[in-house]
Amino acid sequence: MDISQKLQEIKQEIARITAMKPGNRVKILGVTKTVDVERIKEASQAGVEAFGENKVQEFLEKYEKLPNLEWHFIGHLQTNKINKILGKVSLIHSLDRYNLAEEINKRAYRLGIVVPVLLEVNMAKEESKFGLMPEEVVDFYLEARENFKNLEVSGLMTVAPYVDNPEEVRPVFRGMRELFLKLKALDPANEKLQYLSMGMSNDYKVAVEEGANIIRLGTLLFGERNY
Numbered sequence: 639m640d641i642s643q644k645l646q647e648i649k650q651e652i653a654r655i656t657a658m659k660p661g662n663r664v665k666i667l668g669v670t671k672t673v674d675v676e677r678i679k680e681a682s683q684a685g686v687e688a689f690g691e692n693k694v695q696e697f698l699e700k701y702e703k704l705p706n707l708e709w710h711f712i713g714h715l716q717t718n719k720i721n722k723i724l725g726k727v728s729l730i731h732s733l734d735r736y737n738l739a740e741e742i743n744k745r746a747y748r749l750g751i752v753v754p755v756l757l758e759v760n761m762a763k764e765e766s767k768f769g770l771m772p773e774e775v776v777d778f779y780l781e782a783r784e785n786f787k788n789l790e791v792s793g794l795m796t797v798a799p800y801v802d803n804p805e806e807v808r809p810v811f812r813g814m815r816e817l818f819l820k821l822k823a824l825d826p827a828n829e830k831l832q833y834l835s836m837g838m839s840n841d842y843k844v845a846v847e848e849g850a851n852i853i854r855l856g857t858l859l860f861g862e863r864n865y
């Protein structure tokens with residue numbers, strides 16, 4: 639099945655789920671790790687609005703060829719690589735530690751830009767995953783708002799545990815939404831605080847049911863990855 643058909647199916651599924659929640663627009667991020675430039679172009683023409691990469695080098699190679707697409711960074715970011723992506727990505731989904739916030743802010747200040755970021759939360763507290771612990775998020779948000787004027791914290795992101803039955807991770811998504819609403823309640827005037835990035839190929843329906851408004855789809859759009 640081609641990307642365009644796949645995308646239509648996914649959009650229909652999202653429309654069905656959000657029919658009862660007017661105003662809940664869901665952005666589909668095409669995750670393009672291992673996907674070549676031609677396929678990315680095809681996806682863009684089919685209507686995928688934005689693309690995500692999780693490795694700096696791979697991102698740069700694709701960005702060079704497709705600089706006009708909307709790119710997001712979704713992987714663990716080393717501080718010495720921040721400069722390579724600043725100004726090129728519209729959103730960093732993976733702010734996962736304090737010193738990364740400090741370093742992005744410092745470089746953004748020098749460039750005179752404000753960088754939109756999401757706080758990555760390790761909601762299920764998995765050893766193998768990056769991200770803030772859920773109980774750290776509120777303080778982190780408040781400190782970032784106070785100290786990092788060149789960061790714009792635009793919401794939260796999580797990578798849920800991989801499970802065969804996505805119903806098992808519903809509590810993870812629900813916990814994320816609760817955390818997101820808690821931040822919104824703390825800062826009701828902040829309209830920039832707007833994104834809940836959660837849900838991947840195997841669990842995006844449950845994530846959208848629980849309030850995701852950015853979903854990150856690789857395999858479902860582009861097929862299995864060949865590393």
Ligand SMILES: *Cc1c(COP(=O)(O)O)cnc(C)c1O
Nearest residue numbers: 669692712838839854855856857
């Ligand atoms: C690879 C990746 C995805 C997409 O995974 P699929 O299961 O192929 O949809 C989403 N988010 C992040 C952070 C990823 O690294």
